[in-house]
Amino acid sequence: MNNAYAQSSVGIVEPKTAFFDEPLFLKSGEVLKEYSLAYETYGVLNAKGSNAVLICHALSGSHHAAGYYSETDTKPGWWDTMIGPGKPIDTNRLFVVSSNNIGGCDGSTGPSSVSQSSGKPWGSLFPQVTVEDWVETQKRLAESLGIAHWAAVIGGSLGGMQALEWSVRYPSWLSHCVVLAAAPGLTAQNIAFNEIARQAIFSDPQWLQGDYALSETVPEKGMALARMVGHLTYMSADKMSDRFGRELRQGSFEPDDDEPIFQVESYLRYQGSQFAGRFDANTYVIMTRALDRFDLASHGKGDLSEALARATAEFLVVSFSSDWRFAPSRSQEIANALLASGKRVTYADIESDAGHDGFLLEDKDYMALVGAWMKRVAP
Amino acid sequence: MNNAYAQSSVGIVEPKTAFFDEPLFLKSGEVLKEYSLAYETYGVLNAKGSNAVLICHALSGSHHAAGYYSETDTKPGWWDTMIGPGKPIDTNRLFVVSSNNIGGCDGSTGPSSVSQSSGKPWGSLFPQVTVEDWVETQKRLAESLGIAHWAAVIGGSLGGMQALEWSVRYPSWLSHCVVLAAAPGLTAQNIAFNEIARQAIFSDPQWLQGDYALSETVPEKGMALARMVGHLTYMSADKMSDRFGRELRQGSFEPDDDEPIFQVESYLRYQGSQFAGRFDANTYVIMTRALDRFDLASHGKGDLSEALARATAEFLVVSFSSDWRFAPSRSQEIANALLASGKRVTYADIESDAGHDGFLLEDKDYMALVGAWMKRVAP
Numbered sequence: 001m002n003n004a005y006a007q008s009s010v011g012i013v014e015p016k017t018a019f020f021d022e023p024l025f026l027k028s029g030e031v032l033k034e035y036s037l038a039y040e041t042y043g044v045l046n047a048k049g050s051n052a053v054l055i056c057h058a059l060s061g062s063h064h065a066a067g068y069y070s071e072t073d074t075k076p077g078w079w080d081t082m083i084g085p086g087k088p089i090d091t092n093r094l095f096v097v098s099s100n101n102i103g104g105c106d107g108s109t110g111p112s113s114v115s116q117s118s119g120k121p122w123g124s125l126f127p128q129v130t131v132e133d134w135v136e137t138q139k140r141l142a143e144s145l146g147i148a149h150w151a152a153v154i155g156g157s158l159g160g161m162q163a164l165e166w167s168v169r170y171p172s173w174l175s176h177c178v179v180l181a182a183a184p185g186l187t188a189q190n191i192a193f194n195e196i197a198r199q200a201i202f203s204d205p206q207w208l209q210g211d212y213a214l215s216e217t218v219p220e221k222g223m224a225l226a227r228m229v230g231h232l233t234y235m236s237a238d239k240m241s242d243r244f245g246r247e248l249r250q251g252s253f254e255p256d257d258d259e260p261i262f263q264v265e266s267y268l269r270y271q272g273s274q275f276a277g278r279f280d281a282n283t284y285v286i287m288t289r290a291l292d293r294f295d296l297a298s299h300g301k302g303d304l305s306e307a308l309a310r311a312t313a314e315f316l317v318v319s320f321s322s323d324w325r326f327a328p329s330r331s332q333e334i335a336n337a338l339l340a341s342g343k344r345v346t347y348a349d350i351e352s353d354a355g356h357d358g359f360l361l362e363d364k365d366y367m368a369l370v371g372a373w374m375k376r377v378a379p
Numbered sequence: 380m381n382n383a384y385a386q387s388s389v390g391i392v393e394p395k396t397a398f399f400d401e402p403l404f405l406k407s408g409e410v411l412k413e414y415s416l417a418y419e420t421y422g423v424l425n426a427k428g429s430n431a432v433l434i435c436h437a438l439s440g441s442h443h444a445a446g447y448y449s450e451t452d453t454k455p456g457w458w459d460t461m462i463g464p465g466k467p468i469d470t471n472r473l474f475v476v477s478s479n480n481i482g483g484c485d486g487s488t489g490p491s492s493v494s495q496s497s498g499k500p501w502g503s504l505f506p507q508v509t510v511e512d513w514v515e516t517q518k519r520l521a522e523s524l525g526i527a528h529w530a531a532v533i534g535g536s537l538g539g540m541q542a543l544e545w546s547v548r549y550p551s552w553l554s555h556c557v558v559l560a561a562a563p564g565l566t567a568q569n570i571a572f573n574e575i576a577r578q579a580i581f582s583d584p585q586w587l588q589g590d591y592a593l594s595e596t597v598p599e600k601g602m603a604l605a606r607m608v609g610h611l612t613y614m615s616a617d618k619m620s621d622r623f624g625r626e627l628r629q630g631s632f633e634p635d636d637d638e639p640i641f642q643v644e645s646y647l648r649y650q651g652s653q654f655a656g657r658f659d660a661n662t663y664v665i666m667t668r669a670l671d672r673f674d675l676a677s678h679g680k681g682d683l684s685e686a687l688a689r690a691t692a693e694f695l696v697v698s699f700s701s702d703w704r705f706a707p708s709r710s711q712e713i714a715n716a717l718l719a720s721g722k723r724v725t726y727a728d729i730e731s732d733a734g735h736d737g738f739l740l741e742d743k744d745y746m747a748l749v750g751a752w753m754k755r756v757a758p
Contacts, residue, residue, distance in 0.1 A: 188619035188643040189611070195644040196607050199651075203600040205584055221582040228575050229608070232568070240567035246674065262671065264567040265574040272578075292641065295625065 008084050009076060010042040010091050013067035015107060018144055024102075024136060030127035034116065037141050038107025039063045039099040042083060043091035045147070051378040052147045053089065054138060055079065055098040056155030056162035059230075059287045060279060062106035065098040066091075081362040088371035094151065094378060099141055103129040103286040111282030112213060122282075124210030129286060131158075131294045135165045139173070151378035152176035153313075156359035157326065158287065161294045164334070167311040168299050176377045177313040178370070181323055181359040183330035184296040184304055184337070190325065193233050194288040197226035201281050210282050219281045224272030226284055231271045236322035236355035240264060296334075304337035311338075315345040316373045318366070320358030346373060388455060389421040389463050389470050392446035394486060397523055403481075403515060409506035413495065416520050417486025418442045418478040421462060422470035424526070430757040431526045432468065433517060434458065434477040435534030435541035438609075438666045439658060441485035444477040445470075460741040467750035473530065473757060478520055482508040482665040490661030491592060501661075503589030508665060510537075510673045514544045518552070530757035531555035532692075535738035536705065537666065540673045543713070546690040547678050555756045556692040557749070560702055560738040562709035563675040563683055563716070569704065572612050573667040576605035580660050589661050598660050603651030605663055610650045615701035615734035619643060675713075683716035690717070694724040695752045697745070699737030725752060 017036050024032040040063050045052055055065050057078070066083035068076050083089045083096055100108040103126065111126035118125075142150070153174045155163040160182025167177045186194070204222030206212055212219055244264035260266045300306025315338055319331035328349045335347035350366045352358040358366070396415050403411040419442050424431055434444050436457070445462035447455050462468045462475055479487040482505065490505035497504075521529070532553045534542040539561025546556045565573070583601030585591055591598055623643035639645045679685025694717055698710035707728045714726035729745045731737040737745070 185625060187616055188623040188625070188641075189614075189616040191625070191641050192607075192611050192619065192643050192647055195639070195641075195647055196604065196611065199604055199607065199648070200579060200582075203579075203604055204582070225575065225578055225582055225604075228571075228578065232571050232575065235568075237566055237568040240571065244567040246564060246567070246570070260574070261668075262567075262570050262574075264571050268571055268574055269578070289640075 008086055009080060010067040010084050012070065013040050013042065013064075013077070014069075015040050015063060017107060018141055020137075020140055020144075022140070024133065026127055027130045027132050028128045032102070032109070032127065035102055035109035035137070036107070036113075037099050037102065037109075037137055039097060039141060040065065040067075040077075041098070041145075042066050042096040043094050045095040045145075049147060049149065051093060051151055052095045052097060052142070052145075052149070053152040053154060053377065054142070054150050054166075055083070055089075055096060056134070056138070056153065056159035057098070057101065058155070058157035058159045059284075059291065060275070061159070062104065063098045063100035063108075064106070066096070078360065081367070082370065088367055088374055089154065090371075090374065097142070097145065097147070099138055101129070101134050101287075102137055103283060103290070105280035105283040110280065111210070111286065112280045121213040123213050124282070126282060126286070128289055130290050131161050131165050132169065134162055134290075135169055138162070138166075139170065150174040152178060152374070154178040154180075155182070156180035157182055157356065158291055161291070161296070164296050165294075167313050167315070168296070168307055171310050171312040174313045176316070177311070178316045178318075178373075179331070179334060180318045181320055181326050181331070181356055182334070183326040184334055185294055186292055191292050193229060193325075194292055197229045198285055198288060200225035200229065201285060207281065210285070212281065218276070220273075220276040223276035223279065223281050223284065224269070227275035227279075228268045228272040231268065233325045234356040236324065236353050238322060239353045239355060242353070304333060305340040308334075308337050308343060309341040311341075311343060314376070315343060316370070317345060317347045318359070318369065319347075319349045320352045320354060320356070321349055322353050323356045323358060325356040387463050387465055388459060389446040391449065392419050392421065392443075392456070393448075394419050394442060396486060397520055399516075399519055399523075401519070403512065405506055406509045406511050407507045411481070411488070411506065414481055414488035414516070415486070415492075416478050416481065416488075416516055418476060418520060419444065419446075419456075420477070420524075421445050421475040422473050424474040424524075428526060428528065430472060430530055431474045431476060431521070431524075431528070432531040432533060432756065433521070433529050433545075434462070434468075434475060435513070435517070435532065435538035436477070436480065437534070437536035437538045438663075438670065439654070440538070441483065442477045442479040442487075443485070445475070457739065460746070461749065467746055467753055468533065469750075469753065473753075476521070476524065476526070478517055480508070480513050480666075481516055482662060482669070484659035484662040489659065490589070490665065491659045500592040502592050503661070505661060505665070507668055509669050510540050510544050511548065513541055513669075514548055517541070517545075518549060529553040531557055531753070533557040533559075534561070535559035536561055536735065537670055540670075540675070543675050544673075546692050546694070547675070547686055550689050550691040553692045555695070556690070557695045557697075557752075558710070558713060559697045560699055560705050560710075560735055561713070562705040563713055564673055565671055570671050572608060572704075573671055576608045577664055577667060579604035579608065580664060586660065589664070591660065597655070599652075599655045602655035602658065602660050602663065603648070606654035606658075607647045607651040610647065612704045613735040615703065615732055617701060618732045618734060621732070683712060684719040687713075687716050687722060688720040690720075690722055693755070694722060695749070696724060696726045697738070697748065698726075698728045699731045699733060699735070700728055701732050702735045702737060704735040
């Protein structure tokens with residue numbers, strides 16, 4: 001824990017686990033008889049219970065959004081820039097709840113968990129989960145924590161989709177909704193990128209139809225490849241050019257095709273192999289399928305304004321200018337649909353070269369905007 | 380051969396092969412002792428030898444650019460829309476030469492050819508070739524055909540890079556240069572996409588370090604995946620949305636993750652498997668490496684205008700508005716550098732939703748532009 005950061009950090013945090021033995025009826029028609037949710041909280045719930053905010057994580061995120069696990073921990077939670085005392089999501093006055101999605105691989109029940117019925121890892125037998133299912137689990141978690149209302153539900157990318165789903169599924173449950181770098185549903189191109197990532201995993205001989213854990217192996221190459229595809233779509237072309245250009249690793253011809261020649265190749269391979277070591281392949285497939293299936297407009301028979309008509313929250317919608325995975329135009333669709341159905345919405349496009357990753361990074365304008373807007377939440 | 384097409388087609392064509400036993404000194408430092416070039420010609424070389432034009436193909440193209448191989452052949456050459464009697468590249472007055480790049484898999488010497496020295500397929504031992512090497516082989520082919528000058532050198536994408544290389548390497552050899560949907564060099568993002576495609580091939584256990592042919596196998600899954608990545612970058616996001624949207628193959632949840640759910644997934648898988656059946660994996664690796672390495676500005680120590688200063692040809696540079704692989708801005712770099720060094724250049728951006736594939740497709744404005752401009756070639 002770096003001292004400079006520690007001053008504005010929530011400090012040492014401890015992950016918790018909530019167990020639910022009430023069956024969860026999934027959108028797919030399958031039933032999860034019981035499950036655990038890993039979560040963290042920061043700050044203190046006030047007596048009225050009016051200052052709770054929910055953080056929804058993106059594809060590869062987790063419940064560890066802020067703080068450190070020990071004095072010697074050097075890497076804080078994934079959104080430590082945003083969450084903490086005096087930060088845009090201010091833990092001096094807000095009670096922050098951050099949960100890990102089921103189907104994940106960071107503590108909540110997922111395909112790498114041991115199934116109660118078989119005594120073996122779920123693997124291929126873990127059911128497909130959806131954004132809607134996650135909202136259900138988050139609602140149950142809230143109830144178990146004595147929370148009856150969210151001052152705000154906040155998420156970026158896939159997390160933004162969860163926030164949107166909350167706003168129309170349980171409108172009375174939230175008064176503010178923050179939707180960052182998200183979309184009302186995937187485009188054909190988005191789905192195609194996800195499909196390539198999945199095919200990379202399925203093509204790995206160690207995938208074993210999803211039951212690699214039973215053979216104590218991991219489809220590492222497929223996962224690395226999947227991450228390379230994903231990572232490439234999170235960065236803007238300009239940022240890649242600025243960072244890597246056409247810089248060579250070796251000046252000369254490299255006779256071995258397996259060795260990278262350009263810096264950008266080494267970088268992508270490193271990102272891929274790092275991810276393959278820490279993330280579960282079945283989870284990656286489940287998360288991308290959940291992304292593909294999410295379709296907010298389906299709440300309004302294909303009409304986005306009609307879908308959002310049920311919402312009662314006040315919205316903040318933010319896009320990032322160089323994001324080509326969920327382009328600013330997708331956020332504008334959301335903002336326009338909200339306006340068309342008479343909702344209160346603030347929309348901003350942050351000028352940024354960070355691509356889709358923009359929502360995770362520290363940017364002065366972005367921090368100032370979210371910080372200022374959050375002042376209206378549970379004042 | 381469809382009758383309607385046959386009227387404006389070059390008709391039945393026959394591929395030819397030229398054999399060269401003069402060693403080819405490759406840019407990599409390696410030497411190809413002998414090689415064959417597959418090629419086709421359309422039209423008749425005039426007595427002055429002043430009406431020859433060279434067609435340079437793109438990554439997965441071949442020498443079969445126009446016409447049909449038999450009366451029952453239903454699929455003409457890849458640029459039959461552009462080349463033929465009365466077409467933009469008019470075979471009534473031009474003698475068209477179209478050659479297959481070495482390193483390819485359609486007739487010219489490449490990694491799937493049998494090496495004279497070992498009596499086995501080259502495989503991993505085939506040397507890396509470059510755009511510059513291709514220009515050398517094309518020059519030798521021209522000389523062997525009694526051609527001393529090109530009225531025009533024409534290419535799209537990787538073929539456009541060859542045309543550019545011709546213009547600065549052998550300026551006196553060509554009077555016109557047509558550069559379609561090309562770039563002076565790849566961006567970091569372009570290289571990253573190529574790298575992912577290569578990694579997909581390398582990850583296939585049947586790749587066998589490039590020597591799959593010796594084991595009579597093919598890295599089919601890797602190739603299919605590589606093609607999916609490539610194909611996705613050739614199409615515009617809008618065209619994918621128009622064509623596939625979020626259309627489901629099945630209305631319900633599909634329990635088997637190996638089955639595609641969305642139409643766009645089926646489409647990509649089909650494209651991938653088709654390509655894997657017809658294209659050589661080593662060739663794919665070689666071609667993408669050649670793309671990565673091409674750097675026109677290197678002729679001018681990193682300055683594109685300086686690099687193009689040597690050119691004497693008149694240029695036509697065309698981009699396609701929705702092309703995000705080689706964006707219009709890349710063509711504009713070429714056009715601006717040509718202007719800055721005082722060259723004659725016509726530049727047009729064709730309004731199109733076809734993405735990078737635009738240069739291969741029949742578009743009224745595009746055909747009219749190329750046709751009108753080509754009238755100044757060997758009049």
